[in-house]
Amino acid sequence: MASPYSSSSSSSSLLDPSRRQYDVFLSFRGIDTRHSFTCYLHDFLRRKGIDAFFDEQLRKGNDLVALLDRIEQSKISIVVFSENYANSAWCLEEISKIIECRERFGQVVLPIFYKVRKSDVENQTGDFGAPFESVDESFPGFQHRVPAWKEALTTASNIAGYVLPEKRYFSLHL
Incomplete structure (x- = not known):
């Protein structure tokens, strides 16, 4: 499931832990969570x-x-799945790369399901899966990437993580 955007430094940066620059990579859909949950998580x-x-x-x-x-x-990737995450080819490329790094190098992946059902991410259904109903319109020029994105979403949704339902109030005072 290699991304067409792979860099030449890919294998060396993960094989040598001293070359890892970040503890955590945060993958999220900005329109949904940049100024709310993900901002608070980053600050925490x-x-x-x-x-x-x-x-x-x-x-x-x-x-x-x-x-x-x-x-x-990064050593760890935290993926904040939200309603519009799958509307972004960039987010989908991120999750594909994250799963590739998990499989090839053992990168730790922590999925968070923010106001979205885990099953909708896994099966690309509901509002989350809407972009996959009209791939040509949703992802012009990226249609060939859709099978890899779907596989990455399914894999990620089956990793133990956190579900934050819509009506749940949360606090990051851990």
Whole structure:
């Protein structure tokens, strides 16, 4: 399930732990959680002394390869699945790369299901799966990546993680 955006440094950065730049990579859909849950999670990790990559500098239109390199440079990936996560080819490339790093190098992956049903992520159904109903419209130029993305979503949803239902109030005072 190798990404077409793989960099030349991929195997060396994960095989040599001293070359890992981040403790945690946070994968999330900005429109859903950037200014809420993920922002609070990033702040919590920072206060605990955990160096987490939070996509503040790399915005849409910048180099996707640089973003995928950050995944390789991390020890752990936390994936915040939300309703619009699958609307983004970038997010789907991230989850594909995260699962690749898990399988090839044993990277730890922690999925969080934020206001989305785990089964909808696993099966690409409900509002979460809507983009997969019209692949040509949703992912022009990326249709060939859809099978790998679906496989990565299914794999990730079967990793032990956390489910945060819509009506649950949460606090990060751990």
